[in-house]
Every structure is written in structure tokens, then in C-alpha cells.
Amino acid sequence: MPQQPVAVLRGFRPLRRVPLIMGILNVTPDSFSDGGRWLDATAAVGRGREMVAEGAAVIDVGGESTRPGSRPVPADEEIRRVVPVIEALAGEVRLSIDTTKPEVARAAVAAGATLLNDISASLHETAAELGVGWVAVHMLGSPATMQQAPHYDDVVAEVAAFLAARAEAARRAGVEEIWIDPGFGFGKTLDHNLSLLKHLDVLTDTGVPVLVGTSRKASLGRLLADSDGVPDPVAVDDRLDASIATEVVAAHLGAQMIRAHDVLAAFQAVKVVAA
Ligand code: HH2
Numbered sequence: 001m002p003q004q005p006v007a008v009l010r011g012f013r014p015l016r017r018v019p020l021i022m023g024i025l026n027v028t029p030d031s032f033s034d035g036g037r038w039l040d041a042t043a044a045v046g047r048g049r050e051m052v053a054e055g056a057a058v059i060d061v062g063g064e065s066t067r068p069g070s071r072p073v074p075a076d077e078e079i080r081r082v083v084p085v086i087e088a089l090a091g092e093v094r095l096s097i098d099t100t101k102p103e104v105a106r107a108a109v110a111a112g113a114t115l116l117n118d119i120s121a122s123l124h125e126t127a128a129e130l131g132v133g134w135v136a137v138h139m140l141g142s143p144a145t146m147q148q149a150p151h152y153d154d155v156v157a158e159v160a161a162f163l164a165a166r167a168e169a170a171r172r173a174g175v176e177e178i179w180i181d182p183g184f185g186f187g188k189t190l191d192h193n194l195s196l197l198k199h200l201d202v203l204t205d206t207g208v209p210v211l212v213g214t215s216r217k218a219s220l221g222r223l224l225a226d227s228d229g230v231p232d233p234v235a236v237d238d239r240l241d242a243s244i245a246t247e248v249v250a251a252h253l254g255a256q257m258i259r260a261h262d263v264l265a266a267f268q269a270v271k272v273v274a275a
Helices: 041-054 075-089 102-111 124-130 155-173 190-198 200-204 218-228 240-252 263-274
Strands: 020-026 058-062 094-098 115-118 133-137 178-181 257-260
Touching: 020 041, 020 263, 041 058, 041 075, 041 263, 058 075, 058 115, 075 094, 075 102, 094 102, 102 115, 102 124, 115 124, 124 133, 124 155, 133 155, 155 178, 155 190, 155 200, 190 200, 190 218, 190 240, 218 240, 240 257, 240 263, 257 263
Parallel strands: 020 058, 020 257, 058 094, 094 115, 115 133, 133 178
Antiparallel strands: none
């Protein structure tokens, strides 16, 4: 019997460089994975240093959860959470600030952050004014509502067109370092997320460096539940192998930065992919 053709990953080519690892540091009580663990500034700084030792090139400090259904945090509270942590780590590693608020971005940059990680994809003018890098993340709707029946006619084409337009707006505003991120889980079903990952080369082919954040996300829990007949999604802490699988595919298809909770595992995985 003739063998079935083996499906191969599209876009196989040597990596331009080993992707950087962005370590996630949520200084929040309610983040979906590490909520409450690093709310104390001393604990957060310790975790930041640990991730640097594990291979993180950037530490992404966040003071507001954006998990589905999360509630906004006032700017002054967000600043109170993130600034001491950024000040303590500045000079040891590159820091990014995960925020959608210009006043939080300004305070974080004054404390030492040099990258704005922006799930609203709207802070390009703030990034230009502050002279820092900017990550545009695609999101459909807002965290409060984004997982209520998200719909696209062609998720890959729509996300790519949106991000290309945001990158162009940022370039015109004078931002010198621009990243794009398809925003896994931000107004996307499992199928949307899988399509975006499978066709990540559509984004990497734009020439704008791509950041990918799949770490421990809900769709991985659902995918595993569906595949082994277990009715409940696999728990957040049991999604490491699934996260690494997606990060390997992302690196393979040209992502230049991976946002991860499990820094050492991600760092080792992308090194092997690059080799
Ligand atoms: N995902 C989250 C937050 N920020 N930034 C980028 N660029 N890409 C992402 O995929 C992304 C992001 C959500 O994850 P997390 O920070 O772990 O959780 P929470 O929002 O609950 O704090």
C-alpha cells in the first residue's frame, strides 16, 4: 500500500537567529497562570533574576491581568505594582512593560523599561515620544468580552493585515523598533489559534519581527482535553510540554521572540531548533 504523504511544516528554512526569550513576570493578584505569586516586589525581583539566569533576554513586567473576563486596574495601582520591580531589575536585563495605558508606559520607561508590550496595539505614539520599542498585539474586542464567540472570515489574512497596518502607522510615527504579535487567545477560538500558528510564516514574511505568546494558554488545555477524551481542560500547570511544542513551531516558522513563563525550557527548545 502506498504511504500517505507526510504533512511537513511549511516554510522550513534556516533560522536567521536564535529567538529571544521574553520571561513573563506578572505583578498581579489575578493573572491566569502566575497570579498572586509575584505580587510582592521582592519575590517578583527574585523571579526576574531567576529568569535571567535561565536565559531570558527580556523580562516582561505586567501589573494588570488581561485574561478573558479580567477587570481593568486603575493606572496608579498598575504603576505602584510595576515600577519598584522595574527599578530593581533595570541595568540587569532588558525590561518591557505589558500595559495599554500611556501613563503606565511613561512611568515604566522612567523606571528603566525600553519596550512597550501593548495588547491594545494603540500606543505607538507613546512609544515614539518615549523613544522605546513597541510590540503591537492583535486582539478582537477587549479582555472582558473577547472570548464571546469571536468570528473572522479569514483569521490569518485579517490578523496579518491589521498588524501590517499598525506597524506602518508606528513607522510613520517614528518608532524605530517594531514587533508584531498575533495575540494567541485574544479573541480567538482554538481553531483560530491553530491557524495563526500554522501560518505564522505569513507574519514572519512581512519582515517585521514576530513575537509569539502561547505559554500555558487556555487553548492548549482545551486541545489536550479534546485529544485524550478527558472532558476538562488540562490544568494551567500541566501545559508545559504543549507550550514548548507551540514555541518550537513558532521558532521554526521564524518568530524572533517567544514570551514564556517556563524560560529555561523555552530557551533550551529554541536553541535546539536553531541548531
Ligand atoms: N499574553 C498575555 C499578556 N500579554 N503580550 C504579548 N505580546 N503576547 C501575548 O500573547 C500576551 C501578552 C496573557 O498572558 P499572561 O500575561 O500570562 O496572563 P495575564 O494576562 O492573566 O496576566
